[in-house]
Amino acid sequence: MPLSPANAAHALGDYLHSFPDDHPLHVALRTYALSLSLSLGPALVPFLISPKARAGGIKALTNVLRREFGISSFASSMTVGVGGGAALKFILDNWSKRFHRDASCSTKATSPLPSWWQRLKTWLASLDEFHRNFVSNLISAYMAIVLLQSRRRLSRNTPPRAAIPMTALTTSTPTSPSFTLDLTLLFVVRAIDSLVRSKLLPCETKLSSKATREEKDRVRNKRQQVTTRLDAFVFWASSARIMWCFFYEPDSLPRSYNKWIMSLANIDPRLLHALRAIRSDSFSYVKGFSIPPDLVSGFSRDLGYPSAWGDPALLPGYGGAEADRVWKTLGVTNRSGVGGLPCELVHSGFGSSCTANAGVRGIHAFAEALAIYIPVHILPILLTRPRTLLQKQQIVSSILSILRSASFLSTFVSSIWFAICMTRTLFLARLFPSIPHDFWDGPFGCTFIGSLVCGSSIWVEEGKRRGEMALYVLPRAIRACIPKSWLTSGRRSVRVVERLAFVLSLATLLTASSQSRESLRGLSRWTLSFVMKGPNTGFWKRKRQDASTTATLLDSSSPRESSPPPDTQQTKT
Template sequence: MSKTGRDWLKHVPTLPDDPTHPAQIALRTYAVALSLSLGPSIVPFITAILFPKARSSSRTDFEALKRVLRRELGHDGFAFAITLSVAGGAALRQHLWCALRDQDQHENPNSTGTPDKQNSNNSNLFSSLADISNSLKGCVSWLTPVQQTFISYLLSSTVGIFLIQAGRERTSRLNAQARSSSQSLTSPTLDLTLLVLVRALDSLVQTFILRRPVSPVGASSGEGSNHAQKTRAGVEPQLVYERLEKEKVKRENDIRQQWTSQVDAFVFWACSARIMWCFFYEPQRLPRSYVKWINTLANLDGRIIDVLKHIRKGTWSYIAGSPQHHRLLQASAVDLGLPAAWGDPTVLPAYGGSIANEAWKKLGVFNRPGVGGIPCEILHAEVGSSLGLTSSCTANASLRTLKGFVEALAIYLPVHFLPVLLTRPQILMRPHRLLQTLGGAVRSATFLSSFIGLYWYTVCLTRSLVLAKLFPFVSHDFWDGPFGCILAGSLACGSSIWIENGRRRGEMALYVLPRAVRACLPDAWIKSGNRGVKLAERMAFILSTSTLLTAAIHRPDSLRGLSRWTLAFVTNGPNAGFWKRKRQDPSMPATPSIPPTPFLLPQVR
């Protein structure tokens, strides 16, 4: 390289070493946000390149790729807007308030925060500007650091939500034009807002529940004396006292978190019940990707879901028949190699008892004594067909549970091992830690597979094995309706959360809660597109984002799970918090008489 080139490089600004510098925060935030938004969007294009035969010309061509890149890399893309919200707030927090404080002290050394009126003889315009400036200066003296941080992120996240909504609305408008359809009035950022809102509310609850950790000696006073002076001041005994106090705080917080895990389990149970009920009857209330994922795990014929919806509407009935939709289950029965009459509502018994037994003799069904409704063979589909167990409800639930366990294990193995590989891979060399991590993955897979098995078996217990036999006079329009077996299965499946680890219950509850809240909001209100809905969503996003980012700086112990991991990395860098074990400060005196406690190490929740 020439001398001129080397001289030019000297003038190029370098990235500051401080991980909390706004430039460093901006780089980390943009990398994380872009991976979350652009990563899933380019998967179809990568698939089209690897498998050219399955390529879709309309969705994976070059023009579609340009639209995706424009959406995600533009100034109104998700990555840039989130980076502006996070890094912009950090810049305001680090520079705005310091500049105002320095200016206030320079101009008014004896100022107490009262606005200056020296410019009262100037024109009205300059007087107003001076009043605003002096008011901001005065705020510095009575606003706490937490309030200053919150206001900084409040300003930056306001700009961020406007950018995100503008970009998503433009994309929605272009997609509607390409499909020659009307643009949806539902906010494209609603799911993101609910996600942030739930995490922020959880942070507030955790702040209220958990005791604040003890601050180290001299952390707030900024004392800079040497070790000998600290010893004469009696700091070493104070360190011992602080270590004991930290252990006490840890014990109290552990007890409180045990109670919190029970509340988390209840929240998950209630949310999963609502979500599963909506999956069958109102799937439009749930994200499409979530509906697709549940449908994959459920492995249920879509025509059965259609029949369940018709039963709810009264257009498919065991009592009144179904003139327009009676062929739905007949087609399913034929596809399974069963008589078409097994899916005909006009011949299926509506009630149990002796009437049902006579009907089953005519239809050739011998495994439903005393109950009516659709034969279980149609619901079970091909599960257990190779073993000749399609008519067994117990075998159906067991086989589905086993299949779900294998699929869930493939999901949870990376979930449990990747964080360890990214942070402390060396601990996997210890056999007991390796088995502990593997046991966690098996436990999580057992939870998810039990979720599936409980749903199926509860449905069969309700409509075939127990309740329908106890009450044969109740029509199967009820047992197969929205408040019969479907409701019973929805209420039962979420109880599998008690299998999961107590700390992971909270993360699971926070995962399903935004979707359950979305499923409870009135459709008419969400799809109205009026200004009141937009304003409410914007306020929720701004306040929630500011709360989360403020908590990440001042109360990181109030964050849990993914929000704690992500915000710790974004705001403090990869060497902060539980991303890397902190080394002991050499300036602090050692206390070998008291061994280090687990509380002193970062706790992943």
């Protein structure tokens, strides 16, 4: 008699639950589900918000579904990389036990197998658990990147779509970097962080069992101090490189990241064109020329100011008394002693006050940051412990965390603008009037100082979030440091280096999740703990414990049927 769909589902569920949570089958299923949610969700968003995407109809939707459910999709590739490593490790563990058991019971008879196979079997059997795990993950990670990059040939015949932050699987052309580059750099940064935490930073778990609680606390505090300072330095250096590239080399950053910075900082694109023209020597106050001639004069006219305020042939190239005479002729009253563009043009419509400009832009960034950080702080609580949102203490704590994170981003933006004004108007340019203003508005002047200053805003953020912020910006900073000419050259060395980095990084992360989980943190620790160990680790375990405790309390408080008195039982008997 055939099973009904409901009975078949129950039978399949019972079969899956017969395996432990860390069984390769469970690891593969969790990996596929999580990877599919990260790739399919963003791929379907354009069909909900973009009329252009919906114009494609069922055919366009079918192409997206075929791409995300295909054998070379992100979900399938990650399942091969993570679940395949777990399966190989499971096979090697069982084979190693059987090899040692057979070797202890076998005689010295000559084996019919080739000598190289015998040596390979002996070497595999001699590996300890750590190295068996690492070798298994190396093999599966290589299969994953080969499978993922095979998508390049298939994607050339499909239209490009918006980049997915986690996968970055966009259409690749011979003149664009590899579409797996962002994912590779993400793994590289997380793997380096794991190695640094496990090898260089002190860890209380390495202390002897006789260590006192005070010694463990001292080691833990020292580790926290070193980690916090290192995270702050990484964020500062990365943000400095990213912002400088945003001003002068935007092609070295992901396009979506450029748009996000542009929206947050609220910078007029024409002002960026002027800065890049000064760097390329197409615009000069000293030489008095601009290519094209109306590069800034048209911008000044659009803002409602005289076009002469944007003409380098009329603007003073140096500070001092000569600059004051020029400003008096042009009708500019707030730049005594300095040259260059008037503040009204640099502020792009936010008035002539440098302090007010920085403050207004900081408020604008604060408002946008609230829309970013409210889901970031609230969603994890809704998914893990929603009842705590009804507690006054939790509500206050969440609000303070959101305001602090938004203040960090607001400080980041306003500090850039204030540093720019301090350099070109308020202090440095006024202190050294003999230095040409081509330098102050050049790539190593005001924008350079602003790029260096903004990263210090990380100290406004909470200590536990500084690490995640540093790990978020570091991959983009590394990408900005790689020569674009090499990335887009199409050389075989580019693919070889990327595959090597992908394989070693993913294998390191997967091995660390099983052997030294304390070396992982943040997003990587949560993701790998859930994927490798199942819903009995991390906050999932706490959630289950809270649910069981609640059920126990409800069960103990529920009314039960009272047993009959002894005499009644005796009568019935």
